Amino acid sequence: MSQNAVELAPEVLTGELLTEEEYRRSKARRLTETARSRLPVQWQTPESRRQVAGALAGQFALAPVRYPRAVGRGLVIAVRAWWGWVRVSDFYEAAKAGDKLADKWVEIAALRRRRAIITLVTLGVLGLGSGVVSLAVGSAPVLLAGGAASAALAIAGRRKDGAGGRKAVVGARTLAWAMDGDHLVEAFRAAKVIGKDDGLQFVRLPKRDGSGWYVVVDLPASRRASQAVAHREDLASALAVDESRLILERVRGDDGHAGRLALWVGDSDPYAAPPVESPLAKAESWDLWRPPPFGTTARGTAVALPVVWTSLLVGAIPRMGKTYVMRLPLTAAALDPHVRLIVADGKGGKDHRPYELVAHRYIRDARADSVVRLIAVLEEAAADVEDRFSRLADMDDEVCPESKVTPEITRNPRYGMPLTVIGIDEIQNYLEDDTPLDPGNPKGKKRGQRVLELLTFIAKTGPAAGYSLVLATQKPDSAVIPDKLRGQLGTRFALKVMTWQASETILGAGTYKAGMDASKLLTSHKGVGLLRGADGETDLDAGEAVTVKTHLLPIKDIRAACERGRALREDAGTLTGDAAGDHAVGDLPAHVAARIEEAARVEPATVAASVDIVDAEVVDDDLPEPLGALVDAIDDDEDGVVATADLAERIGWEAKDLGQALRRLGVPAPTPPRQRINGSPHPVAVVNLADIRAAVVAHYGG
Numbered sequence: 165m166s167q168n169a170v171e172l173a174p175e176v177l178t179g180e181l182l183t184e185e186e187y188r189r190s191k192a193r194r195l196t197e198t199a200r201s202r203l204p205v206q207w208q209t210p211e212s213r214r215q216v217a218g219a220l221a222g223q224f225a226l227a228p229v230r231y232p233r234a235v236g237r238g239l240v241i242a243v244r245a246w247w248g249w250v251r252v253s254d255f256y257e258a259a260k261a262g263d264k265l266a267d268k269w270v271e272i273a274a275l276r277r278r279r280a281i282i283t284l285v286t287l288g289v290l291g292l293g294s295g296v297v298s299l300a301v302g303s304a305p306v307l308l309a310g311g312a313a314s315a316a317l318a319i320a321g322r323r324k325d326g327a328g329g330r331k332a333v334v335g336a337r338t339l340a341w342a343m344d345g346d347h348l349v350e351a352f353r354a355a356k357v358i359g360k361d362d363g364l365q366f367v368r369l370p371k372r373d374g375s376g377w378y379v380v381v382d383l384p385a386s387r388r389a390s391q392a393v394a395h396r397e398d399l400a401s402a403l404a405v406d407e408s409r410l411i412l413e414r415v416r417g418d419d420g421h422a423g424r425l426a427l428w429v430g431d432s433d434p435y436a437a438p439p440v441e442s443p444l445a446k447a448e449s450w451d452l453w454r455p456p457p458f459g460t461t462a463r464g465t466a467v468a469l470p471v472v473w474t475s476l477l478v479g480a481i482p483r484m485g486k487t488y489v490m491r492l493p494l495t496a497a498a499l500d501p502h503v504r505l506i507v508a509d510g511k512g513g514k515d516h517r518p519y520e521l522v523a524h525r526y527i528r529d530a531r532a533d534s535v536v537r538l539i540a541v542l543e544e545a546a547a548d549v550e551d552r553f554s555r556l557a558d559m560d561d562e563v564c565p566e567s568k569v570t571p572e573i574t575r576n577p578r579y580g581m582p583l584t585v586i587g588i589d590e591i592q593n594y595l596e597d598d599t600p601l602d603p604g605n606p607k608g609k610k611r612g613q614r615v616l617e618l619l620t621f622i623a624k625t626g627p628a629a630g631y632s633l634v635l636a637t638q639k640p641d642s643a644v645i646p647d648k649l650r651g652q653l654g655t656r657f658a659l660k661v662m663t664w665q666a667s668e669t670i671l672g673a674g675t676y677k678a679g680m681d682a683s684k685l686l687t688s689h690k691g692v693g694l695l696r697g698a699d700g701e702t703d704l705d706a707g708e709a710v711t712v713k714t715h716l717l718p719i720k721d722i723r724a725a726c727e728r729g730r731a732l733r734e735d736a737g738t739l740t741g742d743a744a745g746d747h748a749v750g751d752l753p754a755h756v757a758a759r760i761e762e763a764a765r766v767e768p769a770t771v772a773a774s775v776d777i778v779d780a781e782v783v784d785d786d787l788p789e790p791l792g793a794l795v796d797a798i799d800d801d802e803d804g805v806v807a808t809a810d811l812a813e814r815i816g817w818e819a820k821d822l823g824q825a826l827r828r829l830g831v832p833a834p835t836p837p838r839q840r841i842n843g844s845p846h847p848v849a850v851v852n853l854a855d856i857r858a859a860v861v862a863h864y865g866g
């Protein structure tokens with residue numbers, strides 16, 4: 165994996181000291197949770213237990229009325245069944261349908277006679293038998309037999325699930341039951357992840373894993389694990405769990421393949437647990453070349469966030485934890501004395517004030533003079549990026565093997581090239597400033613445009629020179645952060661947003677279809693989001709975002725960390741700029757200004773194409789089903805007509821439903837609509853792939 169991929173950090177240890185008594189209690193709590201997960205759903209929570217007990221009491225009270233009614237209905241069913249048997253209805257109807265009634269009549273009449281006689285004899289024997297038994301041993305056995313018969317009739321006559329008058333009951337499935345092999349296969353079929361006759365191969369049998377169940381399966385040869393990930397919600401429904409409790413991942417590498425899927429279902433919402441304190445709160449120092457601890461996955465695996473070589477965009481609706489999240493990498497930067505920190509707080513509160521202790525440049529708010537200063541600070545940074553490149557090019561090959569900074573270069577004050585992190589909160593407050601840059605030219609460039617230009621330049625050229633951006637916004641759309649900047653931000657973190665489109669705007673196009681949708685997070689999931697590493701340099705794709713519950717790092721811990729960071733800088737002689745009382749900002753040399761102008765003129769599409777992320781605005785609308793599923797199921801090089809049943813099988817639909825749905829979507833039936841294909845003995849319903857493609861193109865207004 166390349167350096168700036170989203171890595172799962174091997175050993176970030178988080179924990180707290182427990183007394184023997186606390187340890188025993190936490191163990192008992194875990195055991196209770198495990199035991200509870202094996203109970204039927206209706207017994208799992210006190211509320212549902214109360215409901216079920218109430219329902220049972222009600223049923224008991226109404227039994228004297230309901231039982232005779234059920235027996236009556238059972239009697240009607242039994243008499244009808246008996247009459248059908250005596251009249252030999254099935255045989256009679258079949259003969260009638262085949263116009264063979266005349267031929268078969270004698271046979272049918274004989275059967276009717278025989279069955280009537282059998283009925284009379286049986287009734288006679290039963291009546292006689294009960295008389296004899298009553299006389300011999302009393303009426304108890306007869307009453308018992310009568311009771312059993314009435315119970316059988318009541319069962320036959322009970323109101324079934326889904327029948328009118330049937331009361332809804334709380335489901336009787338347990339998680340342990342659902343995770344059992346056969347039931348799991350049923351769930352995959354019901355979710356249409358596999359065909360109705362397909363099976364699953366269990367690579368790892370369902371087993372307890374942490375506070376949930378874990379299983380690894382191989383899908384049938386024609387199915388892709390990424391498709392299953394995209395059907396997470398369907399699968400969650402089939403397993404009767406909230407989708408936040410279901411984690412689906414492709415198994416990659418030597419142990420995995422495109423059809424291997426790992427599935428984990430938590431006993432309860434794993435993101436509802438109390439937040440874990442960030443290890444940075446206690447860390448004496450941090451080396452920013454090591455991705456700092458960021459949070460944990462649902463299964464408790466530690467996730468680290470790479471800062472070097474990449475830039476981060478954090479997006480969410482207000483109050484979901486954007487500021488907390490962006491302060492994690494900023495605090496790690498504060499704890500590294502060899503890192504230069506530039507912070508601008510577009511919100512203008514106290515959230516970032518502790519960084520004033522260490523920051524080379526600190527901008528407190530987004531008022532007019534602050535925007536002007538931010539522009540000057542970014543110009544100083546852009547000039548530094550250019551200067552670093554020319555110095556790196558002149559360096560000895562031993563010290564600088566590529567035109568990139570190395571840990572040694574950034575840590576050696578002699579070179580003056582420390583890793584530099586620029587953190588900007590509520591970036592839209594700067595980008596949307598439409599005050600003219602030059603007061604004498606009201607129609608000229610606006611301040612917001614200048615900020616955008618400079619950030620784009622730094623995001624694009626800065627990483628190799630040791631510059632990283634950490635930007636947070638509640639407005640990630642292209643009107644505020646145009647593609648040319650967003651396309652350069654290779655790491656994305658989406659906390660709760662309102663729509664799947666907003667989620668795609670942060671995470672990149674195609675992520676919704678691949679099963680990643682930050683609008684599905686609950687508002688109670690503060691600090692929980694989807695992390696996607698998608699730089700040109702990483703080998704992660706849209707299928708691999710991880711849902712992370714970020715660590716909690718309160719402001720008092722950040723202040724303490726910044727105090728430690730300041731002391732470390734004083735010792736290392738690296739306290740510079742605003743923090744050292746030197747507020748004079750450097751100038752922008754003319755040749756750098758020209759380079760920035762030139763970069764700003766580059767077409768956005770060209771810039772966006774240089775990285776892996778295609779932003780969401782190109783997809784403003786989702787394809788209606790089944791077109792969406794068919795796009796995935798039809799190979800690019802496939803052509804001509806195919807059997808509708810074959811296509812339906814690929815997407816887990818019924819052939820008839822697919823044919824009707826395609827007609828509704830304007831896909832015409834070929835002429836003739838039924839053809840003999842692939843050596844089929846009879847003509848079968850077919851569909852022309854070119855017509856499906858035309859419908860997709862038409863949907864996007866092509």
Ligand SMILES: Nc1ncnc2c1ncn2[C@@H]1O[C@H](COP(=O)(O)OP(=O)(O)OP(=O)(O)O)[C@@H](O)[C@H]1O
Nearest residue numbers: 439481482483484485486487488690691714715716
């Ligand atoms: N990792 C976390 N775990 C649990 N709660 C968190 C976490 N991070 C943040 N929160 C809670 O979420 C709330 C909102 O956080 P924050 O101020 O960062 O949101 P924001 O998105 O920046 O809000 P705004 O848009 O108003 O600036 C905080 O009160 C905090 O307690």
